[in-house]
Amino acid sequence: MSRATAALEGDSTATRDGNASARVADALREQIIHGEYPPGARLRQEEIAERFGASRVPVREALKSLEAEGLVTLVANAGAWVSRLTLAECEEIYQTRERLEPLLLRYSAPGLGPADYDTLDSLAERMAATEDVAEFLALDREFHMTSYSAASTLMLGDLVNRLWNTTQPYRRAYTLLIDVHSQRIVHDEHHLLVTALREGDLESAERTVESHIRRTRRLLSGHPEIFSDTTTDRR
């Protein structure tokens, strides 16, 4: 199946830049986040290696990285699976986010300016207007990441990113279920956040993000059926 690698082989120098493992990790991460590998899906080294036109060595290193990020679960001498979460585990991640994202916002807020506030408003409006789930998810993520974009942190920013990544498949399933009323509340909270940032009221902004995440967590708790997935294998 070396035909599958044709798109990559076009750039013959790309395979020789000394970081194939990073490239594989980035590409795999994107594919998992975008749902091309659902939770519970098995990841075979050889298949992945073939697809990226690399050998299994950099693939294994990429899987190691993704395991540390929580996206992949490795079992010695058995294989790799896309991590699957229970409702309780997802709630743990949301509770962690409730504590961390206000802190990250505290790091970011002083560096945000009027142009950023306008971008945030625009993103919030587009979220309210769209009816496409994929676009809604992408805009929501872009909105929050923009609010954190001015934070130059060692690990906190990456950490929050990882927490979003591991819960992304469930956020997608959940977004399909929320009603117009909840959607309106999300929009209001986003608007409140931008307003607090514009006014320089950091305390209020922090509390708004925290409440925003907590509300989502509680709504998620009401949909345990999202986590009882029996279509794919174990783990």
Add this chain to the structure above:
Amino acid sequence: MSRATAALEGDSTATRDGNASARVADALREQIIHGEYPPGARLRQEEIAERFGASRVPVREALKSLEAEGLVTLVANAGAWVSRLTLAECEEIYQTRERLEPLLLRYSAPGLGPADYDTLDSLAERMAATEDVAEFLALDREFHMTSYSAASTLMLGDLVNRLWNTTQPYRRAYTLLIDVHSQRIVHDEHHLLVTALREGDLESAERTVESHIRRTRRLLSGHPEIFSDTTTDRR
């Protein structure tokens, strides 16, 4: 230097248990935490491989894991160094801990019992009694980890552990400097924490840990000289 691996070669089956990479990662992590590799020290793949009686492949996978944990910094086509922190980065980690450890304690507290409280008291007393820095550090860590030991979390427990690991070298340098007065306050805070846990006052326990970490962070801020290390190489 193959003589150095003699102790490991004694068990010839150990190299064939299908997780050499995990063994190398665990051992390297311990050595970094215990200060055998100081911040900024270069980690050469071949030297490490030789020392553990393995090839460079599992060593590279181990380094990937440690990089994701924040203990090691990798640069493509250049090498691996033990991560070095600036004062600002260390403060970021402490601020993160201030938010996360109260939450972890909330997960753990319901599972702790009288036997655990006694263990905690004993550890606190031994900390007050010792004058050895290494023992003080070990007891401090064991005290806090015991208070979190009943939490069965997906990632929060591991995450807190990683934050302790990356700051361990600086905690050691700092412990050498604190005076008797500060040491007494640490002891009082530990005692307060155990008391709150015994009384089932979770709110108070959470606030006590938070204050405890914040106080340490502020004291650390007063010793920027710990972070201006010019003895070893860059990065």
Add this chain to the structure above:
DNA sequence: TCTGTTGAGATTGCATCCAATCTCGCCTAC
């Protein structure tokens, strides 16, 4: 019909080998 076992195929783990890149001291040219 159900349960325990066994063996071939599939898959992972690691060692060895080769290519690419970086480091750094020496040499040449101006």
Add this chain to the structure above:
DNA sequence: GTAGGCGAGATTGGATGCAATCTCAACAGA
């Protein structure tokens, strides 16, 4: 005397090959 370039040694990155382990379906026995 100084700046720029060159190249040998050291080090990392990746591909291939082999051994060990796991998977799973077919089969034998109760």
